[in-house]
Each structure stands twice: as C-alpha cells, then as structure tokens.
Amino acid sequence: MSDRSSRSSSPNRISGIARHGRLKRSNPMxxxxxxxxxxxxxxxxxGGTIAAVALWNIDRTIQSxxxxxxxxxxxxxxxxxxxxxxxxxxxxxxxxxxxDPSYGTRDAELNDVTMLMHISEDHSNAVVVSIPxxxxxxxxxxxxxxGVKHPAVAADAINMTLTYGGLSCTVATVEQLxxxxxxxxxxxxxxxVIEMSNAIGGVPVCVAEPIRDEKTDLELSAGEHTxxxxxxxxxxxxxxxVGDGSDLGRISNQQVFLSSLVRTVxxxxxxxxPAKLYGLAKAAADNMSLSTSLANYDTMVSIALTxxxxxxxxxxxxxxxxxxxxxxxxxxxxxxxxxDADVLFAKIRADEPVxxxxxxxxxxxxxxxxxxxxxxxxxxxxxxxxxxASAPTVPEATGTPAxxxxxxxxxxxxxxxxxxISGQTAAEYTCSAGRLD
Numbered sequence: 001m002s003d004r005s006s007r008s009s010s011p012n013r014i015s016g017i018a019r020h021g022r023l024k025r026s027n028p029m030x031x032x033x034x035x036x037x038x039x040x041x042x043x044x045x046x047g048g049t050i051a052a053v054a055l056w057n058i059d060r061t062i063q064s065x066x067x068x069x070x071x072x073x074x075x076x077x078x079x080x081x082x083x084x085x086x087x088x089x090x091x092x093x094x095x096x097x098x099x100d101p102s103y104g105t106r107d108a109e110l111n112d113v114t115m116l117m118h119i120s121e122d123h124s125n126a127v128v129v130s131i132p133x134x135x136x137x138x139x140x141x142x143x144x145x146x147g148v149k150h151p152a153v154a155a156d157a158i159n160m161t162l163t164y165g166g167l168s169c170t171v172a173t174v175e176q177l178x179x180x181x182x183x184x185x186x187x188x189x190x191x192x193v194i195e196m197s198n199a200i201g202g203v204p205v206c207v208a209e210p211i212r213d214e215k216t217d218l219e220l221s222a223g224e225h226t227x228x229x230x231x232x233x234x235x236x237x238x239x240x241x242v243g244d245g246s247d248l249g250r251i252s253n254q255q256v257f258l259s260s261l262v263r264t265v266x267x268x269x270x271x272x273x274p275a276k277l278y279g280l281a282k283a284a285a286d287n288m289s290l291s292t293s294l295a296n297y298d299t300m301v302s303i304a305l306t307x308x309x310x311x312x313x314x315x316x317x318x319x320x321x322x323x324x325x326x327x328x329x330x331x332x333x334x335x336x337x338x339x340d341a342d343v344l345f346a347k348i349r350a351d352e353p354v355x356x357x358x359x360x361x362x363x364x365x366x367x368x369x370x371x372x373x374x375x376x377x378x379x380x381x382x383x384x385x386x387x388x389a390s391a392p393t394v395p396e397a398t399g400t401p402a403x404x405x406x407x408x409x410x411x412x413x414x415x416x417x418x419x420x421i422s423g424q425t426a427a428e429y430t431c432s433a434g435r436l437d
Contacts, residue, residue, distance in 0.1 A: 083302040086121040086351065089184040089294070090114070092170050093193075094162065111162040111170050111187075113254075116178065120351040123306050125314040127354050128258075129344070130251045131174065132334045133159035135322055140176055142169030155329055162187075167291065178345050184303070185291040192287025193233050199279030200270060202228035203261050205235065206368045211434035213241030220434065227257070235432075243364035243433050246324055248334065253364035253432050255317040255424055262315065262426040311427070316354050318344065318423035340418040352414055359419035364433050371429035 093113025114131040139153040142165025150164040158177075161170040171185050197203055204226050211220040218234035218241055227235050236254055243249025270276050293299070321341050322334035347354055424430055 083306040087119040088182045092187045110159045125353040127316045131320045135334045184294040187289045195283035197228040197232035202226035206431035208431035209434040211241040212436045213238040249364035252362040259426045313427040315426040321420040355416045357416040357419040360422040365430040368429035
C-alpha cells in the first residue's frame with residue numbers, strides 16, 4: 001500500500017483539537033443548509049457501522065467551537081462521497097481529564113484506551129488495534145496546547161502521552177510505534193461511553209463466569225446482560241474481574257463489548273430508529289474532542305461512507321502483541337513483542353486482511369457456546385434444474401466497492417498472524433471470561 005492510503009487529502013495534522021473556540025454568530029441560511037445536509041447524511045450513512053453512526057451529526061456541535069489551524073482555504077476537503085484511499089484514525093479514551101470527577105481524580109490525564117482503526121485503501125476490510133495502556137515504548141518529544149515542550153523519553157508507558165502533550169503527542173507516539181501516518185484522531189471521556197450506551201438502549205454482552213470487581217464496583221452473574229450507563233462503563237474498565245486480572249485481559253473483554261456494539265448498531269432495530277441514531281450522534285458530539293482534520297462535516301461523512309459496506313467478518317479487533325513476563329522496567333508493565341508487531345503492521349501497510357492464529361488465546365474472553373448459527377450459503381432447490389454456468393454477476397454500481405467474497409474451499413488464504421496477537425472479528429460472538437476479584 002502506498003503512503004497515500006494512510007493519509008488524508010487534507011494537509012491538516014493533529015496539531016490541535018476542536019474545542020474551546022468562540023461561538024459563531026447564527027446565520028439563518030447557513031443553519032438551513034446545514035439542516036438539509038444533516039438529513040442527507042442520515043440517509044447516506046444509515047447502513048453504516050458504529051463509526052458511521054457516531055460521526056454523521058458531530059458537525060453541528062463541533063464546528064461551533066472548532067479552531068482552524070490549517071491556514072488553508074478548505075478547498076482540499078473531500079466532497080460528500082466515499083473517502084479516497086485508506087484511513088488511519090486514532091481513538092483515545094481519557095482516564096479523567098475533563099470527564100466526571102466521580103470516576104477518579106488524578107494529577108495527570110491518562111489515555112487508558114488507545115485504539116488505532118485502519119481502513120484498507122480498497123475499503124474491503126478494517127482492523128482496530130488496541131494498544132495496552134502499560135506498553136513501555138519510546139515517547140517522542142511533544143509540545144502541548146499551551147506550547148510547553150516535553151522532552152523525548154527513552155521508555156515509558158504509552159498512557160502517559162496525554163499528560164506529556166495532549167492528543168497530538170499520543171498520535172505522534174503511535175505513528176512512531178507503528179510506522180503509519182495518522183491524519184485523524186478523537187478523544188472521548190468516560191461520560192461519552194455512558195451516554196452512547198444509553199442512546200442505543202444498551203449493548204448485549206455474554207458473561208461466561210460471574211464477574212465481581214470491588215475496584216470498579218461491578219458484579220455480574222453468568223449469562224447475558226444488556227449493559228448501559230454506568231454498568232457499561234464498569235464492564236469496560238474492569239480488569240480485576242476478568243481473565244487473569246491484567247490489562248491484556250481487559251482488552252479482550254473490551255472486544256466482547258465492541259463487537260457486540262458494532263452488531264447492535266448495524267442491526268435493523270437501530271438503523272430504522274431515528275431516535276437512536278440521533279442519540280448516538282449527539283452523545284458522540286457532546287463527549288468527543290476531535291483533531292481539526294476530523295472536525296469537518298464532509299470528511300466525517302466521507303469516512304462514514306467508506307465504512308458502510310465492510311462486512312462484519314472483515315472488521316477485526318486485535319491486540320498489540322506484548323508480554324507481562326518482563327523484568328526491570330517491564331515489571332508489572334507490558335513489554336512489546338516487536339518482531340510480531342512488525343508482522344501485524346506490515347500487513348496493515350500492505351492493506352492485507354488480517355487472520356488470527358488458531359493458537360492465539362484471548363485472556364479475557366471465550367467463544368459464546370450459544371452463538372447463532374452462521375447462515376449457510378443458499379443451495380439450489382432439488383426439484384429445480386441446475387443453472388447453466390455463467391460469469392459472476394456484477395453488482396450494480398453504488399459508489400461503494402462490493403465486499404470481498406469469502407474464499408472458496410481449497411482456495412489459498414492469507415497467512416495467520418503470530419499467535420501472540422489475539423482478538424476477534426465483529427462477526428464472532430464471544431463471552432467475557434469473568435472472575436471473582
């Protein structure tokens with residue numbers, strides 16, 4: 001894949017986030033045009049994934065408080081339509097910062113969730129890489145929004161990057177770590193997770209074994225639960241209540257929630273419910289800070305359209321490979337497995353769909369024994385005559401590439417990732433591997 005596939009067509013970089021700008025004076029005609037554009041956006045992205053639904057209405061809230069740092073005239077912003085090329089977008093979950101202090105007050109703002117989403121250049125697949133908060137890596141020199149420069153650090157946990165230099169520092173660190181250019185980024189607070197889960201009416205999750213975590217005040221019995229509000233946040237934050245009690249176990253537990261969230265948003269119950277769609281968008285808009293490169297209506301809708309037709313089985317959630325068996329500076333922290341990470345990001349840079357190793361182990365999740373059976377391919381009616389062989393049907397042009405078909409039996413498949421890289425696809429039903437703290 002060329003560098004173009006991971007770059008925005010806009011020169012904007014993550015040198016600022018859309019926030020704290022002066023409110024613009026209301027313009028009735030502009031408001032009317034934006035209202036029409038928002039209605040159009042709903043129609044365009046109504047078949048999309050969670051990212052599509054969460055992005056379509058952000059413009060109304062974000063633009064009123066955004067800061068233009070590009071110095072350009074905006075002519076390079078993509079028009080409404082699919083994004084041209086691939087996309088790299090970083091989503092950061094803030095531990096405290098501007099969020100509700102009831103979730104804990106710290107002297108530092110920490111990015112305890114760091115996820116990189118890559119959409120392939122041909123828009124046939126996507127992968128979301130979760131980076132452990134305690135991964136010890138080099139941190140580049142960073143300058144925060146107040147202009148204070150923090151020197152480069154040879155080795156520190158990646159979740160310190162928000163403290164060192166804000167969202168732009170986290171982006172620079174992940175770019176250095178992965179070798180990918182990241183034009184887009186967003187930061188969400190704990191309150192945003194609560195409001196988004198409320199807007200959708202809850203996310204169904206399976207719990208294989210009871211969870212009891214006194215540190216997050218979470219207690220769930222075995223079985224299926226529909227989580228929303230504070231309970232959804234507790235589920236995402238719990239570490240001591242799942243797997244082996246480590247942050248690596250927490251990531252695979254989060255993937256249980258995220259895969260179910262994607263399926264829920266793509267379901268007809270959500271996509272045909274205007275109240276849920278509006279609520280999701282508003283929750284995202286009210287609780288996210290965006291890079292200026294992303295705080296643009298056309299760009300957001302373009303990315304949403306790019307995601308629209310990627311099938312669930314082609315959306316993979318994977319964990320950056322690391323081990324907690326380190327010594328010295330890696331004691332109780334995560335040591336990166338660099339060689340295995342190089343394999344992962346070489347595939348991403350080449351736009352190859354990732355396939356997990358059958359030997360990979362998800363510490364915080366297990367397969368759902370009650371998962372719905374996969375719908376088998378349709379078979380011809382025994383009484384009907386066999387159709388004559390013909391060329392494959394070409395889908396009607398819609399502006400969106402058709403999903404990549406599943407490989408036929410016996411056809412070559414992509415080489416699996418190293419077994420140290422765990423995860424799942426959005427199509428897989430899994431259960432949280434609970435434990436009693």
